[in-house]
Structure formats: structure tokens, C-alpha cells
Amino acid sequence: MVGIPTLDDVARAAQVHPGTASRALNEETRSKVSPATVGRVLAAADRLGYTPNAVARGLRRQRSMTVGVLIPDLTNAIFPPIVRGIEESLSPRGFTAFVANTDNDDYRERRAFEAFRARQVDGFIFANARRDHGLIQEAFNLGIPSVLANRRTDKSLFPWVAGDDDDGVEQIVKHLVELGHTHVAHIAGPQNNSAGFARAESFRHFVKQHGLRELDCPVVIADAFDTESGGSATKQILHHFPAVTAIFAGNDMIAVGVLGALREAGVHCPVDMSVVGFNDMPLAKDLAPSLTTVAVSGQQLGAMAATLLLDEIAGVDRERTVLLPVELVVRESTAPPRVGALSLARQASAARE
Amino acid sequence: MVGIPTLDDVARAAQVHPGTASRALNEETRSKVSPATVGRVLAAADRLGYTPNAVARGLRRQRSMTVGVLIPDLTNAIFPPIVRGIEESLSPRGFTAFVANTDNDDYRERRAFEAFRARQVDGFIFANARRDHGLIQEAFNLGIPSVLANRRTDKSLFPWVAGDDDDGVEQIVKHLVELGHTHVAHIAGPQNNSAGFARAESFRHFVKQHGLRELDCPVVIADAFDTESGGSATKQILHHFPAVTAIFAGNDMIAVGVLGALREAGVHCPVDMSVVGFNDMPLAKDLAPSLTTVAVSGQQLGAMAATLLLDEIAGVDRERTVLLPVELVVRESTAPPRVGALSLARQASAARE
DNA sequence: AAGATTTATGCAATCGATTGTTTTAAGGTG
DNA sequence: CACCTTAAAACAATCGATTGCATAAATCTT
Known part of the structure; x- marks a missing residue:
């Protein structure tokens, strides 16, 4: 026998029929084989270094033990931890x-x-959902087990796992208000993306609830969740809303763009402008100034998404929405507004009335 | 017929034998089937929405059209572009x-x-090689087609794709020397990793070649290619080598740690200390100060690695080592040493003699 | 001890596609 | 028209494992 040993090789070595060898090798069917034979088969398998061919098994069992993961942009620092979490959760259950x-x-x-x-693949994890997403709708129509990570579709098609953005946004607004900010701008992510959309909605809501005036809290929509879009949105804010003393960026990448644009414009963070991000991506704590942001465990998120998917594949019913706890991490990028800035802001808004 | 259509379904619909349908469907064997039949089969396949079952095909052909990719740490920003490049190159050739x-x-x-x-899997891309790597040696012994990305083993087992680190290091040293630095420290990555090892070797070599004194150019070994290790190595340098005016970090993550530690110690970059990284990871240009570093296209690297692997799988002989061109990207983190610092350094080194 | 039951194993079909080997039918030759 | 060649399609084995069913042997009934 040359090459990788197959079940037939093991069976021959143990002097049994392949079917028997298969039963002896599999936990669930092992009881149907006599202990002595099980021993012989196991010994033979061990001796030959037998590993079952997952492809052949998958074909017969109609279960490949693989799942597909669709990531919109792996270079966006929030996704790698999610992928990691997914693997973490799949691997012990034999999935890849x-x-x-x-x-x-x-x-x-x-x-x-x-x-x-x-x-x-036995199912999909979509981390790339848009609010109206043809492909995901199609997967739903085809009845393919799937889970949405991070972003969701407007229509509730599949289970969804994400951070509790609403809570995160409230904590951010509360933090800024407590620092004394009255003019807070939000740079929202793309609105065809549930994260961008929902955070903006939450922002509008909590800003009002905390007693700020809608007029003083503009929302600028960024083209993408990246630094360039964050930079150009910042320029707009500096230009059109001079009274603003704090910017809540739709995510950390946008926040990085904000910091860069501020530096470029000679606006000092946090003295002249507070900045808050979202996600607490790996480098957020290493920026200068280090970024105040809302932490969501991407790894936990990925792990949960994978768990839900595996349950769905196994036919177990589970909750359809899981919101993971978030935590506001206060760092150097937020501070009370300058006294001068504050009165300036008051003047500006007074003048506008 | 319910569920996903199979080749048998197509054959039945086209009123031909499955074998014939298979030949009609496959480019290479299509010539063995009459044009009329090909038409019927193709039409039937189209009508049913037939997609070949890659698992079954893989089993029969003994070729799964998949490759395994081993990444040491996906949250390290240099790897996602590599993964992307790999996919980019695999996907058009039908691999996953x-x-x-x-x-x-x-x-x-x-x-x-x-x-x-x-x-x-038909082969592996290892991006996780250590200089002495048991698993990779094993893959070699088993004759599994593989390619090493970024890092290599000491023994030349598999083809290897990486940036031209030696050239990169020379450009860095030259840049610093031209700026007027005479006391340059290197924070090397782990020495069991070829990248950490080779860059340190190159550093020692080029520093000498450019007329600096070995004594003035200490090499500190970091425990890992991450920010923490970079930070603590920086503290050592500040403490033990006060004459140093420039730090060449083993990679960008270490450089981020360097910048943090300098800030903490009140040492201003680039005025009091120049810092250079390696890799030009996605956020390097957005740091404050933006990071001078050596750019290697991770995407290109991944694409090349995948191409070499696919060639190897196909049995085509290709070069065993590919060094991709690198480019020094000068940004804000490097500047001439302070005049005071320079004379201070001279004093210090004079005193040591 | 003959029949019923249980236990252990062998047999053969199956998953979905590919491919070497016939078989059939059509066309060409002398 | 008998014979040969060639093209087209069918047949059947195969990849490696799983699993329903059949069979043989062992154990239990009464």
C-alpha cells in the first residue's frame, strides 16, 4: 500500500470488512462492534496513521462540515478578530x-x-450584509442555513449577532454630555449598511434625550467606513459647523481619518475637539491621542455567530438576535470643551436664532 | 426532482447517459460529444440551474481545488492583504x-x-514559518506541495515569497545616515523567525558598510512583533543607550510601540528620535507622526505565493525564491538628529573609548 | 434440543461525478 | 454488398466512506 491509507487499508490490516471498520472507528456506531474487533481496528488505524477522508465522508453524509464566511474587507481591523472567533468556535466541532x-x-x-x-458548505456567515441585500435574500429563499454577523438586512431573514450599538451610542452621548459638550457632530457610515444607519438613528435619538438641540448636532454621512471618508467628512464639519466641539465617528477607521484631518487643520484633539470612535479596533489604544471608543469583542461576536450557525445546521432552534454587551473605553481623545469654545458655541447658536 | 440538481438530473433531462453529459459539460472532453448533444445537455444544465458538486468531483479526480492557508496572526495588519492576494490569485483558477x-x-x-x-487540500501556503519548523519539515517529507510566504525556514524546503528585506534595510540605514544619524538602534523581531533574524543581520551589515560603528548601533531583541514588545524594548534603549537618535523597528507594530513609549517618556519624535518601521501596514500613514517605513505589497506577495503554489500543484517548475521589490516611504517620523543630540552622542561615544 | 432472540459481521448500494472500455450506428472503401 | 474505420453514446468501475439489510453465529427460552 502506497500513499495515504484509506478505510479499506485499515480494514484489510485488521482483517475485517470495511463496513465494520467504519463502525468501529465512529464513536456513535462503535457499540455495534465487538470490543475485540474495535481494538484490532483502532490499532490498525493507529499503526497506519489513518485519517478519514473528509471529502468522501462529506459526499456520503451530505454534510461537508465546512461553512462559508463572507467578509467585506479583511483589511478593516474589526474583521480579523471576528474571523478568529469564528474559527475558534468551528474548529472544536470539526468544522472548517x-x-x-x-x-x-x-x-x-x-x-x-x-x-x-x-x-x-453547510452554511454561511455573512459579515457583509447591506440593508437590502439580494444575495442574502437569495440564500434565504434557497433555505441555506446562515447567520449575519455585525451588519443585518432590514428584513429579518437570518439570525443576527452584533454589538449592542444602541447602548454604545447612548454611552458615548452621555459621556460627551457629561464632559460638557453641547455641540456634537456624528460622522455616520454608509446608510445602506445597518451599522451606519442604526448608529445614526441612535445618535439622533440620544442627543435629543440628553437635552441637546438637534440643530447643534449635525450628522454627516461618510461614503465608507474608512480613513479617507472620515477625513473629508471632518473638513465639512470644520467648515460648516464651527461650533462643534466633539465628533462621534461611525467607527474607528473614520475616527483615524478625523484625527488626521484635525491635525492637518491645526485643530488640537482633545483640547479643541473631542473624538470618539466605535469598535475599539486593535490599534485604537496606540493612536496619538489614544482613542476613546466603544469596545465590542469581535472574537466573541464571531464565536457566537458560528455557534448560532452550527445550531441552525443541526436543526436546533435558537434566538434570532444576539446583542453582545459593549463597553465605553475612555482614553485621551475626549476631554471637556474649552471654555472659550463653549461660549463661542453659545454665541454661534444664539446668533443663528 | 427536488433539491439541488445533479448530473444525473441533467442527463435525464437531456435524454443522454450521465457519462455523456459529463463529457458535454467539460470543456476538455466536449469534442468527444456531437454538437447537437452538447447543445441539448448545456440547455438542460442551464434550465435546471446545474452546478457541479465540487466535493464529488474532487473525490473522483483526486484534486480538491482547495488550498490551506496558515496565518500566524490575522490581527497583525500585514496578513490580511496577503490573504486577499492569495484569494485574488486562486479564485480565477477555480481554487478556494x-x-x-x-x-x-x-x-x-x-x-x-x-x-x-x-x-x-491540494497544497499549503505557510505564512507562519519559523526558522526551524517541525510541521513544515513534515509537510516536506510528505511531499505536499507548499509555498512559504513572508517567513522562511532555514533549510530551503519549499519555494518562498517575500519582500526584499535586505534591500529595505539598506534603504533605511542609508536614509538615516543621510539625515545625519550616527547612533541608530534596531529593535529586532524574534530571532526564531526568519524576518526578525534576517533584518537584524542586514542591519548589522549595512550599518557597518555605511561607516557607522557597531558599538553605536545596538540591536535589541523584542519578544514578539507587537506593540508591547516594541514599547519595552524602547525603554531599554532609552535607558542603556542614551546616545541613540534613531530607532529602526523590526516591523510597524513594534514601531507603534516605540512611538507610544517615546511619548510616554517625553521624547519627541522625530525631533529627539527618528523612528522607522517595516511593512507599511494599512494604518502606518495615519499615525501621529506618520511612520517612515518600507512598503511591501502584501497583496502582491500573497498573489505570487498562490501562483507559485498552483504551478507546483500543476507540476510546473518555477523559481524557488521570489523577492518582491520594496520601497522606502519617507514620512514624518524621521528627521535629522538635533544638533545638541549629535554632539551629545559624540561625547558619549568618546567617553566610552 | 428446537426455536426465538440477540449480537457481530459481511454484503452491497449509495453519495455525485469522471473516465477507460465496450457497444452501436453511421459512413467509407473496394 | 461485405468489410473496415470512425464517431457517438452507453456501460460500468471508481474515488473513500457510510449505512440499511442480510446472514451467520452465539446466547437465551421453555
């Missing part, structure tokens, strides 16, 4: 992940989806 | 990647390796 980067591109997304389907 | 995070942990690494082997 196919990972694809979709670049927020419909065509690439579809190609990855088809490729994974052809490979008979 | 299994990705696993090894966390530099032997056990997890081995588990991922075994899991991927059981799934019959």
Missing part, C-alpha cells in the same frame, strides 16, 4: 471555514457564494 | 482557500494542518 473577501463588490460576492455552494 | 489562524501555537497549527489534510 472557507473565507472570502468580497470588497463590497456584488460580483465578487456572488462568485464566492457560488464557489462555496459548489463546495457544499 | 481554507484559512486558519495559528496564533503561533504549535498545537493549533497542527490541528489546522491535520484538518486541512483530511479535507484533501
Whole structure:
């Protein structure tokens, strides 16, 4: 026998029928085989270094023990921890992940989806959902077990795991208000993305609830969750809303862009402008100034998403929405507004009335 | 017929034998089937929405069209672009990647390796090589097609793709020397890692070649390629080598740690200390000060690694080592040493003699 | 001790596609 | 028209494992 040993090799070595060898090797069916035979088979398998061929098994069992993971942009620092969490949760249960980067591109997304389907994945984790998402709707229509991570579709199609953004936004607004800010701007992420949309909604709501005036709290929509978009949105704010003393960025990448634009404009953070991010991505604490942000455990998020998916695949009913706890991490980028800035802001808003 | 259509379904619909349908569907064998039949089969396949079952095909062909990718730490910003490049290169050739995070942990690494082997991957891309690496040696002994990305083993086992570190280090040293630095420290990455090791070697070499004195150019070994290790190494340098006016960090993450430690110690970068990183990771340009570093295209690196692997799988002979061009990106973190610092350094080194 | 029951194992079909080997039918040749 | 060649399609084995069913042997009934 040359090459990788197969079940037949093991059976031959143990002098039993392949079927018997299979039963002896599998926990669940082992009881149907006599202890002596089990011993012989196990010994033979061990001796030959037998590993079951997962492809053949998958074909027969109609269960590939693989799942497809669609990530919009792996270079966005919040996704790697999610991927890690997913693996963490899949691996002990014998599952493995196919990972694809979709670049927020419909065509690439579809190609990855088809490729994974052809490979008979048992389910999908979509971390790339838009609020209205054709592909995900299609997966739903096809009845493919799936879970949404981080972002969701407007229609509730699949279970969804994310951080409790609403709570995070409230903590941010509360923190800024307590520091004394009255003019807070929000740079929202793309509105076709549930995270961008919901955070903006929450912002509008909590700003009002905490006694700030809608007029003093502008929302600027960024084109993407990245530094460039954050930078150009910041320029708009500095130009159109000079009274603003704090910026709540839709996520940490946008916040990085904010910090850069402020530096460029000679506006000092946090003295002249407080900045808050969202997600607490790996480098947030290492920026200068270190970033006040809301921490969500990406790893936990990924692990939970994978767990829900595996349950769904196994046919177990589970909750459809899991919101993970979030935590406001206060660092150097937020501080009370300058006294001068405050009175200036008052003047400005007074003048506008 | 309910569920996903199979080849048999297509054959039945086209009124031909499955074997014939298979030949009609496959480019290479299509010529063995009459044009009329090809038409009927293709139409039937199209009508039913047939997608070949890649698992079944893989079983028969003894070629799964998948590859395993082992990444040491996906949250290290240099790896996501590599993964992306890998996918970019695999996908058009019909291959798909299994990705696993090894966390530099032997056990997890081995588990991922075994899991991927059981799934019959056609080859591996190892981005996690240590200079002496048992698992990779094993893969070599087993004759599994593989390629090393970024890091390599001391023994030349598999083809290797990486940036031209030697050139990068020379450019860094030259840049610093031209700025007027004479006392340059290097914070090297772990020495069991070829990148950490080779960069340190190159540093020692080029520092000498450019007329600096070995004594003035200490090398401190960091425990890991991360910010914490960079921070504590910086403290050592500040304490033991006060004459140093520039630090070349083993990679960008270490450099981030350096910047943090300098800030903490009240040492101003770049006025009091120049800092250089390595890799030009996504956020390097957004740090404050923005980081002078050596850019290597991770995406290109990944794409090349995948290409070499696919060639190897196909049995095509290719070069065994590919060094990608690198580029020094000068940003704000490097500047000429302070005049005071320079003379201070001279004094210090004079005193030592 | 003959029949019923249980236990252990063998047999063979199956998952979905590919491919070497016939078989059938059509066309060409002398 | 008998014979040969060639093209097209069918047949059947195969990849490696799982599993319903059949069979043989051992144990238990009464």
C-alpha cells in the first residue's frame, strides 16, 4: 500500500470488512462492534496513521462540515478578530471555514457564494450584509442555513449577532454630555449598511434625550467606513459647523481619518475637539491621542455567530438576535470643551436664532 | 426532482447517459460529444440551474481545488492583504482557500494542518514559518506541495515569497545616515523567525558598510512583533543607550510601540528620535507622526505565493525564491538628529573609548 | 434440543461525478 | 454488398466512506 491509507487499508490490516471498520472507528456506531474487533481496528488505524477522508465522508453524509464566511474587507481591523472567533468556535466541532473577501463588490460576492455552494458548505456567515441585500435574500429563499454577523438586512431573514450599538451610542452621548459638550457632530457610515444607519438613528435619538438641540448636532454621512471618508467628512464639519466641539465617528477607521484631518487643520484633539470612535479596533489604544471608543469583542461576536450557525445546521432552534454587551473605553481623545469654545458655541447658536 | 440538481438530473433531462453529459459539460472532453448533444445537455444544465458538486468531483479526480492557508496572526495588519492576494490569485483558477489562524501555537497549527489534510487540500501556503519548523519539515517529507510566504525556514524546503528585506534595510540605514544619524538602534523581531533574524543581520551589515560603528548601533531583541514588545524594548534603549537618535523597528507594530513609549517618556519624535518601521501596514500613514517605513505589497506577495503554489500543484517548475521589490516611504517620523543630540552622542561615544 | 432472540459481521448500494472500455450506428472503401 | 474505420453514446468501475439489510453465529427460552 502506497500513499495515504484509506478505510479499506485499515480494514484489510485488521482483517475485517470495511463496513465494520467504519463502525468501529465512529464513536456513535462503535457499540455495534465487538470490543475485540474495535481494538484490532483502532490499532490498525493507529499503526497506519489513518485519517478519514473528509471529502468522501462529506459526499456520503451530505454534510461537508465546512461553512462559508463572507467578509467585506479583511483589511478593516474589526474583521480579523471576528474571523478568529469564528474559527475558534468551528474548529472544536470539526468544522472548517472557507473565507472570502468580497470588497463590497456584488460580483465578487456572488462568485464566492457560488464557489462555496459548489463546495457544499453547510452554511454561511455573512459579515457583509447591506440593508437590502439580494444575495442574502437569495440564500434565504434557497433555505441555506446562515447567520449575519455585525451588519443585518432590514428584513429579518437570518439570525443576527452584533454589538449592542444602541447602548454604545447612548454611552458615548452621555459621556460627551457629561464632559460638557453641547455641540456634537456624528460622522455616520454608509446608510445602506445597518451599522451606519442604526448608529445614526441612535445618535439622533440620544442627543435629543440628553437635552441637546438637534440643530447643534449635525450628522454627516461618510461614503465608507474608512480613513479617507472620515477625513473629508471632518473638513465639512470644520467648515460648516464651527461650533462643534466633539465628533462621534461611525467607527474607528473614520475616527483615524478625523484625527488626521484635525491635525492637518491645526485643530488640537482633545483640547479643541473631542473624538470618539466605535469598535475599539486593535490599534485604537496606540493612536496619538489614544482613542476613546466603544469596545465590542469581535472574537466573541464571531464565536457566537458560528455557534448560532452550527445550531441552525443541526436543526436546533435558537434566538434570532444576539446583542453582545459593549463597553465605553475612555482614553485621551475626549476631554471637556474649552471654555472659550463653549461660549463661542453659545454665541454661534444664539446668533443663528 | 427536488433539491439541488445533479448530473444525473441533467442527463435525464437531456435524454443522454450521465457519462455523456459529463463529457458535454467539460470543456476538455466536449469534442468527444456531437454538437447537437452538447447543445441539448448545456440547455438542460442551464434550465435546471446545474452546478457541479465540487466535493464529488474532487473525490473522483483526486484534486480538491482547495488550498490551506496558515496565518500566524490575522490581527497583525500585514496578513490580511496577503490573504486577499492569495484569494485574488486562486479564485480565477477555480481554487478556494481554507484559512486558519495559528496564533503561533504549535498545537493549533497542527490541528489546522491535520484538518486541512483530511479535507484533501491540494497544497499549503505557510505564512507562519519559523526558522526551524517541525510541521513544515513534515509537510516536506510528505511531499505536499507548499509555498512559504513572508517567513522562511532555514533549510530551503519549499519555494518562498517575500519582500526584499535586505534591500529595505539598506534603504533605511542609508536614509538615516543621510539625515545625519550616527547612533541608530534596531529593535529586532524574534530571532526564531526568519524576518526578525534576517533584518537584524542586514542591519548589522549595512550599518557597518555605511561607516557607522557597531558599538553605536545596538540591536535589541523584542519578544514578539507587537506593540508591547516594541514599547519595552524602547525603554531599554532609552535607558542603556542614551546616545541613540534613531530607532529602526523590526516591523510597524513594534514601531507603534516605540512611538507610544517615546511619548510616554517625553521624547519627541522625530525631533529627539527618528523612528522607522517595516511593512507599511494599512494604518502606518495615519499615525501621529506618520511612520517612515518600507512598503511591501502584501497583496502582491500573497498573489505570487498562490501562483507559485498552483504551478507546483500543476507540476510546473518555477523559481524557488521570489523577492518582491520594496520601497522606502519617507514620512514624518524621521528627521535629522538635533544638533545638541549629535554632539551629545559624540561625547558619549568618546567617553566610552 | 428446537426455536426465538440477540449480537457481530459481511454484503452491497449509495453519495455525485469522471473516465477507460465496450457497444452501436453511421459512413467509407473496394 | 461485405468489410473496415470512425464517431457517438452507453456501460460500468471508481474515488473513500457510510449505512440499511442480510446472514451467520452465539446466547437465551421453555
